[in-house]
Amino acid sequence: MKSLMVVLTAAAILVFVVLVLLSKQPRRTYLLYMVYVLPLIDFKVTPWQFGSLTLFDAFSYVMLFWRYKDFLSIYKPNRFYFGGFCTLIFLLLLGSLTSSFITNSLLSLLSVFPIFIYARLLMVECIQDDQFINKMIKGLQFACLLSMAFLAVQLVVGLDFKLYTELNQNTKDANGIRYPSYFHDSQKYGQFLAMLSFLFLLNNKNVKRPAFINLVLFLSVTAAMFLTGGRSAFIGLSAGVFFLLVFAGMQYKKYIIAGCLAGGILIAIFSHSLVVFNRDDDINNSLDFRASIWKEAYEIYKAHPFLGIGIGNYQDYVSRYSQDQYLILEDEIIFLDQPENGYLKILTEFGGPAFLVAFVLIIGSAVGAMRAWVKKQADARVLLLIAPIISWLVSFVSLYSITDRRNLIVLVCLCSFLIYLSNRSKIVDEEQPDEVNGQPV
DSSP states (O other): OHHHHHHHHHHHHHHHHHHHHHOSOHHHHHHHHHHHTGGGTTSBSSOGGGTOOBHHHHHHHHHHHHTGGGGSOOOGGGHHHHHHHHHHHHHHHHHHHTSSOHHHHHHHHTTTHHHHHHHHHHHHHHHHOTTHHHHHHHHHHHHHHHHHHHHHHHHHHOTTSOSSSSOOGGGEETTEEOOOTTSSOHHHHHHHHHHHHGGGGOOTTOTTSOOHHHHHHHHHHHHHHHTTTOHHHHHHHHHHHHHHHHHSOHHHHHHHHHHHHHHHHHHHHHGGGOGGGSOSSOHHHHHHHHHHHHHHHHHHHHHSTTTOSOTTOHHHHHHHHOTTOEEEETTEEEEOSSOSOHHHHHHHHHOHHHHHHHHHHHHHHHHHHHHHHHTTSSOTHHHHHHHHHHHHHHHTTTOOOTTSHHHHHHHHHHHHHHHHHHHTTTOOOTTSOOEETTEEO
């Protein structure tokens, strides 16, 4: 299996190099390649001693140097986000340099830049081609459907059909299998499906009303999500659906109410067969376990409120200073690398100021898009892009998922789409000369 992963990684690199070299639009090729080869982009190309960089990170750094001109200008409406990026990197650098594990933290910082590289190039491409968002959405939908095809094979042959040598222990439950598809972790796969399910409701012919095929695909993805056994994904999906119930048009409200009623009946009938409702661990015990870890993580934050313990340092810090945070797996003691809460993970490693900056950038994209929709400066598509972000924000409470580059790419794409759609009437391409009556000044 390891040899297969090496072969797939090498093939992904080779294909990327050939496509980009032959492409007349390398930026577009890179952006689309990341979503169409989504199953592979989280494969590691450097060992943990050198930052555990993934294929996504490596390709992004290549594009940073290849397309450096795309980073030389700042579009006026996006100066807020550029300022946020600079502030975040500055704070993370300070946190790394003042941490107990400087080298590890500085190497972990290398995994932050590719996120913004991808977002920047995606924004530039959308500005150059107003229809590029549709191509990206189709790519994300393809990645989702491919994962469901992978899942279908697992339903037939079991977890021997997998992309990784070893899967997370949460894939095996006393009450059934929690299917991970081409992911390593079934919970992260559940969140992936919950976010992407909303994209299938997009009907470009009539953004105010989904077509029948949209509804069928949305329900299919939702059904697949139940097979992952992820409670956090289910709660997140419910939060996104509730948002649409409140703000979407009457057509969506009708379908949502009908779908919830039908779904409730089916869940009541088949709940005994669904792992998500029959998990081996008791909910109260699970909450008690998490609550104890959350309390200790918060104490770590209080000891380092401004600059945190340094990005990527949670496990090393716990192993030295908070040794009660561990699991025993197959007679082996493993210190936790995150406190079973995405917000506390970032809060402890980043510190309060950097935590606020990071989430202002994420939530700001949704708030700006919502504001544009209220002012009728953006169409109803933004609601279907805000819903998955809400889904992610809710499930992030108990699931730190962004270590997987596939979930991170989905989140980055959603935020970038919202920023563009809410600002496209204001965007000024500063790379182009000003024009008067069609003639350059």
